[in-house]
Amino acid sequence: MIAIGNFFFKYRNFLFIFLYLALFIPSPQLFKESTFGPNYYLYPLIIGLFITILGQLIRGIAIALAYIVRGGKDKNVYADHLVVEGFFNHCRNPLYVGNILMLVGVGILINSLLFIIIFIPLFLFIYQAIVFAEENFLRKKFGEQFNAYCARVNRWWINFNGLGKTINNMAFNGKRWLIKEYNTQTVWLAGIIIILLFYYPQLTQGDEELRNKIGIAAAIVLAIYYLSIRYLKKSGTWKG
Numbered sequence: 001m002i003a004i005g006n007f008f009f010k011y012r013n014f015l016f017i018f019l020y021l022a023l024f025i026p027s028p029q030l031f032k033e034s035t036f037g038p039n040y041y042l043y044p045l046i047i048g049l050f051i052t053i054l055g056q057l058i059r060g061i062a063i064a065l066a067y068i069v070r071g072g073k074d075k076n077v078y079a080d081h082l083v084v085e086g087f088f089n090h091c092r093n094p095l096y097v098g099n100i101l102m103l104v105g106v107g108i109l110i111n112s113l114l115f116i117i118i119f120i121p122l123f124l125f126i127y128q129a130i131v132f133a134e135e136n137f138l139r140k141k142f143g144e145q146f147n148a149y150c151a152r153v154n155r156w157w158i159n160f161n162g163l164g165k166t167i168n169n170m171a172f173n174g175k176r177w178l179i180k181e182y183n184t185q186t187v188w189l190a191g192i193i194i195i196l197l198f199y200y201p202q203l204t205q206g207d208e209e210l211r212n213k214i215g216i217a218a219a220i221v222l223a224i225y226y227l228s229i230r231y232l233k234k235s236g237t238w239k240g
Contacts, residue, residue, distance in 0.1 A: 005133025008126050009077055015126060019103060019119060020191060027114030041202055044111040049192075052105025056181075056188060058158075059098030062087035064177040065170050068095070077137040084149050086170055091158040092150070096127055102188060110195050131155065182229040186222055193218045 008015065031043040062068075065086030068079075087094040103123060107115040138146045153159070196203060197211050197218075204211045 001129050002133045002136050004126075005129035005131070005136075009130050009133055012126075012130065015123075019123060020187070022119045023106060023110050023112060023115055023191070023195075025112070025114060027112040029111045030108060030113045030116060031111055041111075041200060044108050045200060048105050048107075048109025048111075050105070051108060052102045052188070052192070055098040055101025055103075055105060056185065057098075058087070058101065059095055059184070060177045060181060061167070062094040062098065063180050064173045065167065067173075067176055067180065077134050079138060079141065082138065082142045082145060082149065084153070086166060087163075089153065089166055090160065090163050092153050092155050093131060094158065096131065097156060097158060100124065100127065106188075106191060106195065109192065110199055178229055179233050182226060182233075186226045190219075190222055193222075 031040050033040045036043055066083055066088060068083040068088065091097060100120075100123070104116070104120055107120060135146075135150075193215070197215050201211075204214065
């Protein structure tokens with residue numbers, strides 16, 4: 001399992017490309033009109049958006065409180081020090097939990113039964129393997145310090161007890177959230193907009209011209225957002 005995790009750690013960015021493309025594979029619906037009535041589309045819309053936004057919020061809060069470098073070194077698992085502050089005091093892998101929720105959410109939003117029952121379990125297996133590989137490295141490097149951390153904090157389940165106090169007692173670095181997440185957030189938002197425009201004609205009452213106008217406006221806003229944050233990061237104006 002550790003060897004599998006080390007392999008996927010090197011190529012995990014390609015994994016997300018594969019999973020996002022898999023969203024658009026034709027699939028039976030999770031929520032059907034025959035079962036949930038004429039307003040069936042509201043179920044995947046509301047549930048999907050709630051879960052995927054929750055995932056992004058978890059990622060954002062974790063990064064804004066205490067950032068952990070997940071990039072490794074030379075495509076291998078690596079860490080200079082053990083991060084146990086902020087959200088990492090309530091869950092050992094809040095960034096991964098956020099990723100999982102974001103993908104589950106968009107899978108529900110696109111109303112894909114195939115994505116939820118095939119690709120999400122595959123994604124969970126790969127993530128579990130990656131976490132095993134990371135934990136193997138951290139245990140070897142930090143020894144009892146890491147073992148004590150594992151005994152106190154869950155690997156996946158978030159302990160919300162005291163989370164508000166943790167947030168209040170730490171500096172919330174919103175700039176770091178934007179700087180570290182602008183790539184992820186741009187792709188994520190673009191995906192959501194595409195799904196809403198092309199899979200939910202009810203939202204524009206079937207008006208194709210209105211859909212196109214909203215799509216163009218959204219693309220312009222996303223481009224401005226992406227280029228602005230990128231410029232601020234490159235120029236050194238914002239140092240997250």
